[in-house]
Amino acid sequence: MTAISLKSAPAREGLTLPYAEAGDPVGTPVVFVHGLADSWWSFEPLLRRLPASLHGYAPTQRGHGDADRPADGYTPDDFAADLVAFLDAVGIHRTILVGSSSGGVSARIVAGSHPDRISGLVLVGVPATLADKPAVTAVRESVEGLSDPVPREFVEEFLAGMVDRPIARGFVETLVEEGLKLPAYVWQETVRGLLEADLRATLAGILVPTLVIWGDQDGFLPRDDQQTILDAVHGARLLTYEGVGHVVHWEQPERVLADIAAFAARGAENT
Template sequence: MSTIAVKSAQLRSGLVLPYAEAGYPDGLPVVFVHGLADSWWTFEPLLRQLPAAVHGYAPTQRGHGDAERPPDGYRPEDFAGDLVEFLDAAGIGRAVLVGASSGGVAARMVAGSHPDRVAGLVLVGVPAALADKPGITALWEKVQALEDPVPRAFAEDLLGDLANRPLGRGLLATMAEENLKVPARVWQETMRGLLEADLAATLRGILVPTLVLWGDADSVLPRADQQRIL
């Protein structure tokens, strides 16, 4: 079982992001990118199981978890820019990027714009588009109505809807606590940025080896959506 070290990286912009690091110093750098409202804790069980061939990093994105919360900058291109700056700050020349959910949008943007920094791309439950999905429209209505403090029931219900099988109670509680650290404005601006972005354009120009993972019980992302990504 791999040991996890929690560190911080100061980006060129001055923004400070916490990140978890695990695995082996000489292993292949793999950077895990979480989605909306999550943090590096999303990948905690995975980081503890990394094989000897992997050196894992999991940054927490701006506005999320214990990262700094600037007043703006929550569009997909902002998160992608932070990801490139994180690679620089952590001294990572080239890495495999693993993007989960909306984190995969930023990851694929970096893969398309900075292929020299990306050895491979893994997209885990990542949408091809969002505006055409009724479940996302319903979620957006709830997010627009959020006020601080974000209700615990909202976070717990959202987490419960995302898993087909029960999560460990400790992990679920930790993820809910991380979700509740995200201010209502960050929920709203991040989701607005995703809905307004031309997500189809972020699929163009990706030349690095790419693996698409998708859950066959996913009620939000249909199979056709994943075929569009392929």
């Protein structure tokens, strides 16, 4: 198992982001970007298994986990700007971005706006759009009704909807504790930011190699949503994981990591 170091980066004035780092410093840089209610812990199963060919970083986004919690600034563009600032703060000139769920939206914004910094993009259970998705509407309605302290039952139910098969109970408990660190306004502003943004427009201008990973039991994203990504991003390739839910890397971390490593190796061969 690979050792994980916990560090922090002063990404922007008044904003410090904790992050986990693992792997060989001479390996290909890979930055993992988590989604709503997660933290760097979302990628702990991958960081522990990193092959020598990869050097992994997993920042915790503003408002989440132990990161600073500004009063505002929770749109996809805000998270994307933080991500670029993180790359600068830790000295990453060029990297593969791996975005999970809503974290993939900010990741693809960076891939489209800073192609010189991104060598490849991996989207794991990432929506093309959020319009007309009943499961997303239900989340929005429940989040709007939140007040502090956010109930544990709400976080447990939210996380339960992310997977199709059981995952380790200890890991689930850690994810719940991380989710409970978000105050109600962070839940609400992050969801509003996603729903008010033109997510389809964030697919424009992505020219870097792109891999799309999707579980066919995803209760949020149907197959045609992922097809929208494939149609918009030239050369994007889809890997479908059968019998897997929304957060693919929680259910099959070894397979996801192997596919990321293979994707990184193909990129190296083409440079």
